[in-house]
Amino acid sequence: MLFMDIMTWDPKDDIELSKRYMGWEYPKGYNVIAEWSDLSSCRVFVVYELENEEAYIAATFPWRDIMKCETIPVMETQKAVEIASKMMCECQ
Structure with missing residues (x-):
């Protein structure tokens, strides 16, 4: 399954974030x-x-002190429409 993280930080942490990201x-x-x-x-x-x-924990835990991480399950729209259509047909 696909996920999307939206990670945000305070501008005052730009330098620290850049240092960490480089490695x-x-x-x-x-x-x-x-x-x-x-x-x-x-x-x-x-x-x-x-x-x-x-x-997931290994990727997000090291950043908890400097960034907020919002995780969202995502799916390609065409695939979501196909699945929803199939489910609607089965319910009728």
Whole structure:
């Protein structure tokens, strides 16, 4: 399943965040599909698949003191529509 994290931080932490990120590697089992920076504010978006819960904790725990992480399960719209249509047909 796919997830998207929206990670935000306070502008005062820009330098510390940059230092940490330069040496950062995502843990095994946390498979990044795409990563974008919001150029207008202090946040980043990461879309990924997880192999296990440990990978999620390993990826988010080191940042808890400096960033807020909001995790959202996501799905491609076409796939979601197909699944919803199938479910609606089964309910009738």
